[in-house]
Amino acid sequence: MKIGKTGLAAALASLVLLSACGGGNSANAPSGTAQGSASADKGAGQSTGDKPAPVEFTVMTNFFSQQPMADDNPVKAAVEEATNSRMDIQWVSSNNYTDKLNVTLVSGDIPDLIYINDPFSTVFRSMTSQGAFWDLGPYIGEYPNLSSGISETAWELTKMADGKNYAVPRPRPSEADTFFIVRKDWLDRVGLQAPTTTDELYAVMKAFVERDPDGNGKPDTEGFAAYIEPTRVDLPYGSLSYIEHSFTGVNGSWKWDGEKMIHTSLLPEVRESLVYITKAYAEKLIPADFASLKPTQLRDMFRAGRLGLMTEKAGTQRDYMEELKKIDPNVKDTDFYPVTNLNGYNPKGPGYNGVMAIPKSVPEEKMKRILQVMDTWMNPEVFKLNTYGLEGIHHKLENGEPVxxxxKMLADSVADLNQILYVADPYASSTKPFFSPESNELYAQVQDERAKTSVADISIGLYSETAQKALPEIEKKIIDLKTKVILGLQPIEAWDDLAAKLRDDPDMIKMSGEMTEAYKRRAGL
Known part of the structure; x- marks a missing residue:
């Protein structure tokens, strides 16, 4: 469907080149996928008796399976029957999705419902400001599953600069995000409790190095799985970020102080955390080669029984415990123990993974019916099709429970439907059906406690033109200097000098102002 603004595609053509440079993969999209868009005259369909005709609409989203779901898939048909819809789905390989999405958006020939993997990309941000997509905020209250089944955090963090929601977030659990996991059996052996402060965390690291927590009589254990990832935009300080954030109480790089947004490098607590980490390195409580270690290497060290403290989600338990039990048959599931808070802080996730948007070329009545399809699909009796498929084909019932x-589920690519609509189990980051009841109960309790104090990254989605240009280089200098201070190559006074320079830096001052205005607009202040 054409978006009706002939100048928009040309104006955005150059933007797509910039966006594509951000790094999509280059696998080809699968052949045989549905192409094009349904015409607007199909609209919301024609009524037949008391029931309106199915709403016909086009969809574009990605897929992760070996082959995309076929158009005549019986599970898709069952979803369509339950939601009174007919979906013409264009499946695009996840490896190639960003490139395909950018080309589609710039072309103006946009499907009626489209997955936007990054709602704050240059192209989508520009198109929403041009009025190319529906502002869904005024309508969402009419759909109880969409309004209450997706977290407030996700709705808040997907607002654009004008404070409006131009898409439906694809929900993910917002609580129980990655934080510290500690070997509870090691704590018991060294006579310590799960840490609740950074001082207690330090005592745990020290005991895990010096007091033989694995009981083998050898000094072969590490204190903390420390690493940095300077090339990672969202977490360049790697696992050390979680220590720093526990000092600042801030999730991310920007703090709202009630009046303005402040980059965390200017906070005194960052210096305190740097002194803390430097001391830990000097006392050999973190690996000597932390600056070059990869997260995968540290995960392997945990599986091998050399580490008792790392950053992970409780829901990853199975990735570690099976290997640990081969080394130590006495280790219990509940020994994969999630720390609740440090200094009263734990991180909250954004609560979404991409969004589903509807272009303004879709008539209002049809847009509302598409939202109704999504809302109905979120009903448990319908959404279970995504999870279990069809009885007798994809599962059977034993004692009333689906097996x-x-x-068959993989062969029919049933899970692909989750790329259009998903219902997030709020405990999905913690509990799993194959965990022991004891560990599931523990993880749920910890998650409930975390939810009382969890902190979201409020800077997600806020736009600063100056930050786009200047912040990457500034943050590179910050990570480089932090690393040198930890390694003892620079004194802590070098950090003081950099912080003082950043405080007076024109770019830092300007981006702080822009971030402040962006936050106020989104928050309606």
Missing amino acids: VDTE
């Missing part, structure tokens, strides 16, 4: 035929 899934995994091979």
